[in-house]
Amino acid sequence: KARTVLLATEKAFAAAAVAKIEAVTSAAGYTLKRLENYKSKAELLAAVADADAMIIRSDKVDQAVLDAASKLKIVVRAGAGYDNVDLKACEGKGVVAMNTPGQNANAVAEMVFGMMITSARNNYDGTSGFELVNRSIAFYGFGAVARAVHKLAHGFGMKSFAYDPYIPADKIKEMGATPVDSVAGLFEHQYVSLHVPLTDETKSSINKALLQKMPKGGTLINTARCEVVHDADMIEVLKTRSDFCYLCDVAPDDKEAKDAMKAAVGDKYGKRLIFTAKKMGAQTLEANDNCGVAAASQIVGFFEKGETRFSLKA
Ligand code: 3PG
Known part of the structure; x- marks a missing residue:
């Protein structure tokens, strides 16, 4: 037909x-x-x-x-x-x-590392940055994309942690990551990488309480959906914590929120805050x-x- x-x-x-x-x-x-x-x-x-x-x-x-x-x-x-x-x-x-x-899992995973390295090396501005080896990355959601990032993280000598409400802890362990028993537990690690779908439950769920728990140099990587992050809370954390970084595949649709995030980091845009021009992961x-x-x-x-x-x- x-x-x-x-x-x-x-x-x-x-x-x-x-x-x-x-x-x-x-x-x-x-x-x-x-x-x-x-x-x-x-x-x-x-x-x-x-x-x-x-x-x-x-x-x-x-x-x-x-x-x-x-x-x-x-x-x-x-x-x-x-x-x-x-x-x-x-x-x-x-x-x-x-x-x-x-x-598109591998494409997104490679870009996660692209953004992490760009930020860790201060957007190649000539100043001294840091290496990813021995650092911790925690995954919220452990589906195909997170697993692809985990594989690369292993190659980089990083330690992986993961929480996924739909995947039992022993399965996560089998895949070589350390299971974490709550969303909050993920935010004890330097890098948190979001790999959850946008749903009523996840919308704006990454808030100040979680972000403030992150250790020095805490970095949120968002290749999921920017709506998962609470914009006003993110603006506040970027303003009040000069060590905190947000690496996001595409800026929020709300131009005011996007501009406020950029203003909060000033000339550290491209280092502490990265936005792609369009969603680029895939x-x-x-x-x-x-x-x-x-x-x-x-x-x-x-x-x-x-x-x-x-x-x-x-
Ligand atoms: C996805 O969910 O597969 C990615 O976000 C890719 O979205 P895109 O096809 O709009 O680039």
Whole structure:
């Protein structure tokens, strides 16, 4: 059956990855329609009208998008976090939603180290920094990305700790990290790296009480979602603790909060505080390939064989 797959990416994949996605869809006899680097919701609403399937990244799929997509059967988030997809609305419309867990884990993990080293070496400004060897890193959430960071941390001679409400302590131990029994316990370590999804429970949960527990040189690494951090508390901690660092893959949407964080560190921006210009963790050729091809293959598997592995529940 002729099908149209819409690739809707506000932040485009690398061209070589798009070619690989198209190879998968055309082998199945489907048409790949591309809406890349689009600027308005109206463009997305118009593009979904004839789509049987959609591949997205952090693009928002809400009731309005679903209402405009009368033929849509499946949407695949090419990536891990799916807080941008309204799963209840999908369920209401009979649209299957999936993600592609683990496919961009290594890309994010390498960037965690990129940010840690940039900060530890004072953004290469000629002053004396410090080394990561023998230092401690604690993971909040121990899924695919955290495990990939842990693997690199091991190579760097760091000590890993982890807490994940859904993974038993003995499993964490088996994977070579020391289990911690609470979120608060993680913040006794110099580095805390966030790897939890954005949910009602995690939203704004990284607050002053936790951050103030961190030892001297305490550094929060956030490649999860910036909404997990309590903005006002972060501003206060950056202001009151001149040793504290926040390394975040993308600044808060709230421009006032972003500016206040930058002002709090002054000329230490790029050392104590790092923000990427766009969410960059998954922005590598390899991760684009992995996520994009997985998404396209999951769509073909769904239509041709009824495969529903990786489908998400509201
Ligand atoms: C994810 O959840 O997979 C990452 O945050 C990547 O998001 P992106 O596809 O928008 O870069």
